[in-house]
Amino acid sequence: MPPAEEFQSIRDDLFFWQAYDRSVKSDLSCCARRFGSRLIFIDPIPLAEPALEELLAIASPAAIIITSGNHARAADTFRKRFSIPILAHTSAATDSGLIIDQPLEDGAKAAEELTVIEIPGAAHGEIALHAGDVAHVGDALIHVESFGFALLPDKYCADPAVMRRSLGKLLRFDFELLTFAHGLPLVAHARRQLEHLLA
Secondary structure (H helix, E strand, C coil): CCCECCCEEEECCEEEEEEEECCCCEEEEEEEEEECCEEEEECCCCECHHHHHHHHCCCEEEEEECCCCCCCCCHHHHHHHHCCCEEEECCHHHHHCCCCCEEECCCCEECCCEEEEECCCCCCCCEEEEECCEEEECCCEEEECCCEEEECCHHHCCCHHHHHHHHHHHHHCCCCEEECCCECCECCCHHHHHHHHHC
16 A cells, blocks of 8 residues: 555654555554653554654654554564564454564553553454553444444454444543544544444
8 A cells, every 4th residue: 555645643652653454445544652762653554754754853763552363554664674573362363364572451551551452343353452542443433434433343343242242442541632543633522422333
């Protein structure tokens, strides 16, 4: 897929970019979180070189986290370029074709910063992440123009009912902002909106 031309600074520790992938007829979105001098990529897609250099001037790459077995994307390219590990749920390796450097499980701290929340019922290896007042989801939730803020359509789910129940675990955490693997971030009242969606 062609790289995104630029990234957006959602705030000084969160960076977002997306691009349209013709092969899946959908926008692919990703982000990077800065923790001090460390930059953690979440489901990264390619980023044009000038924009990537600008991002790298902010913090140094430390890890890549993929939230689903469907999200190999640019993970291996980033791993090779920056000599950083790929972290993912063990079962994500089956679908992604990636070798996982550090397997993740429910309740673990990914890259020492982000709490892992398993979301069974979506794709293989589906997880969400939480740190501070920000949560990150893979495919289980989407925020795209054609659907708005919505659950992943049933036809893409391993078990829609299980996925819906699993997403309720996110409500145990406090967060205001939510990012997606498909769609623009929700930048305010995200937990409240998720609560309404799952009601």
